[in-house]
Amino acid sequence: MPNCAYTECLDSMYSMRRFGIILGLSTITSILAGLGNPQRTFSAIHIAGTNGKGSIASALATILQIAGYRVGLYTSPHLIRFNERISVNGRPISDEDVVASWEAVKSVHQGDREPTFFEFSTAMAFYEFARRRVDFAVVETGMGGRMDATNVVSPALCIITNISLEHKTYLGDTIAAITGEKAGIIKPGIPVVTGVTQKSAKTVIEKAASANSAPLFMKGRDFRVRRTGKDRFSYLGIDNHWTGMQTSLLGGHQVDNAALTLAACEILMRGQDRLSRDHIQSGLVQNRWPGRLEVVSQSPYVIMDGAHNLMAARRLGRFLQDALAGRRITMVAGILDDKPYESILKDLLAPCERLIITRPKIDRSLPPETLEAAARPLISDIQTIFDVGDAVRHAIATSRPEDAVCIAGSLYVVGEAKAALDESGGTLFQV
Template sequence: MPNLSYPAALDALYALVNYETRPPGSLQVFDLGRVEELLARLGHPQRALAVVHVGGTKGKGSTAAMISSILQAAGHRVGLYTSPHLHTFRERIRIDGQLISETDVIAGVRGLLPEAQALPGITTFEATTALAFSYFAQNQVDLAVLEVGLGGRLDATNVVDPRVAVLTLIGYDHTALLGTRLEQIAVEKAGIIKPGRPLVSAPQRPAALRVIRRTCRERNAPLIEVASTWRWERRQADLEGQWFDLKNAESLEELRIPLLGAHQLVNAATAVAATAVLRQDSLHVPPTAVVRGLADIQWPGRLEVLSRTPLLVVDGAHNPESAEALVRAVREYFTFRRAILVYGSLADKNHAVILRHLRHLSPRIILTRFPHPRAASLHDLQSAAQRARFQARWLVENVPLAVEQALAIAEPDDLVLASGSISLAGQVRAYWLKKEGTPFEEDPRRMS
């Protein structure tokens, strides 16, 4: 592949078994042995990494980004691996906040693709994870913060021996694969707990917490429960962010995060607890790094205000817990006469339950479909909206037209809220940034 271009490199990755576009029938298709063999052929790059491994259901991406930002503020060279992306594949792999370059994506794909193609069944996510490990190892990061892709026990990231693992709130998502009971889902999520390695757990429901405690006992893994060891109190909140105090044995006062919603305070406390474990393990993480790292966090598409006039907000909420948190935050932060909801999501989500939460905003609803092979059809979304008791519904074939219609019917004191998926949030962001002439990184086409 001497003349591989960036679009061709992405095409080669996406041409592998791609469960992001074609969902698997069961967890049985996932096999850590497969990704371990690929990594062995690449020289085991993951073994060179000091890892913070972040799993859970709600807030794991935000928490991973906060941990990375704090460690970077402490002077460490930090790799961050997350998924999915808003606009460009390159968002998934970063060092010190800088996206991997197109040149490095090409080099990484060129190096791993022959090995990946020689192994039957290697998936796009497995190859991308291997690419991230290799890139981080080659660039000698001090720490790598890895977000679990799906589940935990059989996720491709779960081949590492982390310095600390983190579980954010466990809830109901991917239930067709992970199980319909919270205990079943928690077992899969707790699969990232390693023998003897500390686990930091965000506040959990009792059923999930029982599984976490049992797994930690069985694996002799020290457990830090954020709910019982840390206290946080918000001082002030506005559209610029939140100011809060965070306390355990020591106090961190007047912290600021530029992210909205009480759930982000939980994520921040969890992130700080994880960095405290690293500090106890002799890593340099002074209080000033916590202050600066949280203040500098950039994580778009999460309760993000794109415009105040008209009031246009995007959020990637895609499960019941996220939708519930979104409704609370919208009520807290915004004053509006009427809400207009632009909703689109992936086909495997529980749309009726999500929409029942969002209905508490009493919105008019515009249903739309974004260009993704797994996007829910307008017919299915309409059926879910009917079950959620939405009275008036509009069906619009693409996201830009849906946003334009929402803005056209919005009065000056109305709120236009776009939610249901990170993919939808990315599409709405792209539409608005182009409309405003604001430059941003974007791939030549979406994943297919």
């Protein structure tokens, strides 16, 4: 097969999105078999849930890398470049590696249907992790769990973060049904860490763990955290009691995410002598997760957060009300058409004085006029600027140094905003 340029590879992969979302394991299993089953060459940590998957995954990858392991990290979506989805030891793979893994997967695909974008990228990730001989791969599910393309790994540990109503067309329209799909990652005898709070969700996970004879560790029952400051906490764990812990990620919910991270580390420590409390403490502080309550300027204060579902929007709204009280806040927002946009807008706009509606380039983005109609009863100062970069530039240019700008509603909006910032070389803030 002739060599494929990086842009041609991506064009080919993005064209797969026309097949939409197809849940099932037969196609990914066939592809991986053709590649020699690369997913069997590393220890996996498999993470499902509604929110917090990426924050926990990146924290665990950082901690394990500090402990001296070679670590792969597979997450989605990317913010600016596809390469971000597949990283090894904290670095996204190179363009050349993208091409090589694409060609490897393309050469072995045999099946009744074309793979979806997510199936193809998952196979690329596992191929690359095997080629790079990672010790651990921290793998985030795309949607659900039971029939998610990532659910072909034999994990050392499973994590289910939390559950809220999402992707109801594919996962079910109740908390219990959605939890059942997420709990599909639970494997026989493999420990499970979870932070679910609803009674129905707990019941489903307990039954799934019991059926698989999988040790289950639940936040609030087997481990817990006690906040001692804005980002500091004590951890009362399964085997340990650690004080003076700190997370670098903003938002009170990140302490809850850190609790799951620490519980996972405790379980890993039982079989990994190289992993210590010092590695864990350093990893939490050094961890970075772009596009989630990410502050990119202090004057004016500019913060980016995908807030791409209702739970995330509520958390962002609370953060803005608490942390930015007294500031004039401008919200720059675009939302995709499969989201409960009216409810999301209510939470995002509650602490804001101005809204700039924008539209990311993805074809699933809502028309600005739809968002404007929903926002009119909530806020009076509304403007539409279709291009995300232009919207961000205008928001910053028309804000005072003491004001705040929040970019939210979709990770695609955040990605385009970050790209505009990178292209400007920081000049967006020289107003």
